Amino acid sequence: MKPPYEITSKILNLIASISEKIGEVNAAHLNKPPTELRKRNRIKTIQSSLEIEGNTLTVEQITDLLENKRILAPKKDILEVKNAISIYNQLNKFKVFELKSLCKAHKILMKDLIENPGKLRTGSVGIVKGSDIAHIAPPGALVRSLMSDLFNYLKNDDDLVLIKSCVFHYEFEFIHPFIDGNGRIGRLWQTMILKEHSPVFEFLPIESLIKQKQKEYYGVLGKSDKQGNSTFFIEFMLEIIKDALEDLLKVQNISLTNDDRIMNFKEIIGTRMFSRQDYLRAFKNISQATASRDLKSAVDNGIIEKYGDKRTTKYKYK
Template identity: 40%
Template sequence: MPSYQPPFKITPSVLALVAEISEQLGRWSANLGEGDEGLSPQLRRGNRIRTIQASLAIEHNSLTVEQVTAVLEGKRVLGLPREIQEVRNAFAAYEQLPQWQPHNPNHLLAAHGLLMQGLVDDAGRWRHSGVGIYQEQQLVLMAPPASQVQRLMADLLAWLKQSTVHPLVASCVFHYEFEFIHPFSDGNGRMGRLWQTLILSTWKPALAYLPVETVIRNQQSEYYAALSAADQASDATEFVEFMLQALLAAMQEVVLATPESESSAPSRHQVGTKLKLSADQLAVFEQIEGEMSLVELMALLNRKDRTKFRQQVVTPLIDLGLVEATIPDKPTSSRQKYRLKREDD
């Protein structure tokens, strides 16, 4: 057992919420397949964009979902340079989730460094000064002294590593404790939400793409009220219950958005795996959208040699009937593009 035990209670409400979320997760998983393999690239990207936009909006970033999408597509967007940088950083951080371990302090610091790169001078380092938490210019919480941050985070991460508490509950407890400690000079809110997503995705990979941040954004006042209530009680229970309700609402939303009728259609990943595609062939098959040129497909894998890429990746996909050329009688045409094989062809 870890030496530090965060104060919280497993109430009947907590147990009921965990059970209901698990039931919804079972329905979602049945539609999508094991892990996140059943999630299409469009669904993964769409949910991630919603997650990033909502999490940053909580921190007063004004960019819309459409603008965030444009930034990530490399298009010019009318917006503050800082807000655009926040989007790029957040996307990079969320994409890195599979490489991090929730209990590893070095990974936590690396995540903050990536999330806050170019935004604060001490990105990726524990804070070295006092910090207060304000709401509408009113101090609502003075965080622990900077001299205690490293010890407190070490205790919390050790608890997370050894705890036998259900991951749904543990992720909420960690989120609250992290916000209470406020270990960084800036970016604590978005880091807390990012790390809860990491904890959940380590348990169930598909949860890396659950846009719970959109629920929090729509219930922002309740989110802060739950944090405040937990602070006043010196007990995380009320915040845990709020976050579990937010997770349930997010789960219900994605279940409704994934009709059971779609579950009978195998995902591209499932098709590619059954056909034993190479890693590069599978990556192109999963990510190709609309009509794409050879250069655009090569960019997906950072490949440089056109001839080898065409021979090793594109031609086998065409031969298997998965991909087709838009100008099939002129394979090397400068206007040649590729798309998924149409079912009516």
């Protein structure tokens, strides 16, 4: 059964704005941001998503952990971050339309933090905020069938991916399929779904904007619960996605390295043969000498193959 929600004028306007911004991102070759920016955004994503759940580690401490430096912090917090680093480093190994793959991701994310990570709950659970019960999740006996229905919607429905990502996020939190770790895995899986729409979302720190609006995030989840559909949550998350893209576009002056250009051009050209002129048309702000150096480096590193010589030279990604 399709999860309930309504298409509002706000949702339509936000989708139009997001689509326009993705076009700008692609034109600026930020669909796969520069290496340094990708690293910075990934750290922000991990820090923000875990801080929402009460983790105390700072961006600087997470950076140190990534560089294998020792830090002073609660053991549980360090373990949460190490697990998150592990999961975000292998996003491309998971299959976004498979429940089994999501359970595998949960197992990595919650390893040594709870009993039976990766296993769907079978008992009842309520979510407490302060001294109040904010949400009573569906009975454990229904969890597997509800999650199967949700993945069936994700895989087969004709909704736009942008909408499906928000609907999935809300319905996932409503079902609350695991004993713990539902918030962080729900946000992660929305990123996974969005990545199907555009590669830019793999390194877009949506979680950091959710953290800034954490109170509103939980408020909209509760409001959607009372409404009986995800409409308010879709509007909220699309606004977050739009803001994250706007933030990315503000850093257009960050220079792409030769490795960044080579990686971005692969997204453009695919497996087709190309010339140096084709490469230059994609990166109008570099010189012919820079283009030649980029291509020579990629050939030397075994990324592309070279055919012909001088004016007849053609290239192809391996």
